[in-house]
Amino acid sequence: MSEHDTLFFRIKDAMDVAKSRREGMQMAVTLGFSQADATKIAVVISELGRNIVNYAGTGTITVVARREGSGKRYIRIIADDKGPGIPDVERVLAGGYTTSNGLGLGVSGSRRLVDEFNIDSTVGRGTTITAVKWLR
Ligand SMILES: Nc1ncnc2c1ncn2[C@@H]1O[C@H](COP(=O)(O)OP(=O)(O)OP(=O)(O)O)[C@@H](O)[C@H]1O
Ligand SMILES: [Mg+2]
Numbered sequence: 001m002s003e004h005d006t007l008f009f010r011i012k013d014a015m016d017v018a019k020s021r022r023e024g025m026q027m028a029v030t031l032g033f034s035q036a037d038a039t040k041i042a043v044v045i046s047e048l049g050r051n052i053v054n055y056a057g058t059g060t061i062t063v064v065a066r067r068e069g070s071g072k073r074y075i076r077i078i079a080d081d082k083g084p085g086i087p088d089v090e091r092v093l094a095g096g097y098t099t100s101n102g103l104g105l106g107v108s109g110s111r112r113l114v115d116e117f118n119i120d121s122t123v124g125r126g127t128t129i130t131a132v133k134w135l136r
Contacts, residue, residue, distance in 0.1 A: 005031075005065040009049075012058045017049035024063045028075055031065050032135055040113040041075055044131050047106035048079035054100060056083025056127065073135035074115075078128065085123040093119070 007027060009020040024045040028038035045061060052059035059081030067073045091097045095108030107129070111117040116132035 007063040009061045009063075010058070011049050011052045011061055013053060014050075017046055017053060020049055020061045020063070021046040024061075024075075024077070027063060027065050028133075031067075031073055031075065033075070033133075037133065037136070041077070041133055044110040044113055044133075045077055047110045048077065048129055048131070051106055052079060052081050052083070054102075056081035059083065059126075075133050075135075077114075077131045079130075080126070080128045082126040085125055085127055086119065086121040087123050089119050089121055 005027065007020070007023055009016060009023075011017060011020065021042045025038050025042035028041045029035070033041065045063065049061055052061070059079065062076075062078040062080070064076045064078070065073070066076070086092055088097075092104075092107050093111060096104045098104035107119070110131060114131040114133045116130070118130045119127065120129075121127040
């Protein structure tokens with residue numbers, strides 16, 4: 001047995017990012033995440049959403065809360081776009097690399113805030129980033 005809760009956001013501007021951040025954080029608190037961990041989830045949603053707006057123009061963010069029968073609970077964040085893709089994923093994960101005037105810390109910083117992190121990106125096709133945080 002397991003239960004799911006899903007939030008789905010179309011992302012095109014900063015207001016969409018703010019809404020996904022706020023509602024994702026609320027979901028985390030409701031599921032029992034500490035304020036600190038819920039804030040980490042909010043930061044990851046915000047950074048991945050900001051990247052969608054900045055580099056792909058539009059995309060989606062899906063936030064899934066799952067409670068498994070075993071008692072395990074987690075939140076999965078999926079940021080998806082059909083933008084230009086990331087040519088050098090390793091470089092982006094290393095941090096400090098930016099093609100805008102950013103700090104180049106959004107992706108590498110997000111990775112450190114969660115338990116699982118995966119980038120699936122193809123140049124010319126788009127990017128899907130998945131992040132998972134377990135309830136502890
Ligand atoms: N969804 C995306 N589609 C295409 N390129 C992306 C995407 N997300 C990130 N990138 C590329 O990866 C680089 C690093 O992203 P990251 O979020 O770590 O830093 P940044 O956005 O440059 O600066 P900031 O620290 O303000 O987030 C970006 O500059 C961009 O080139
Ligand atoms: Mg960024």
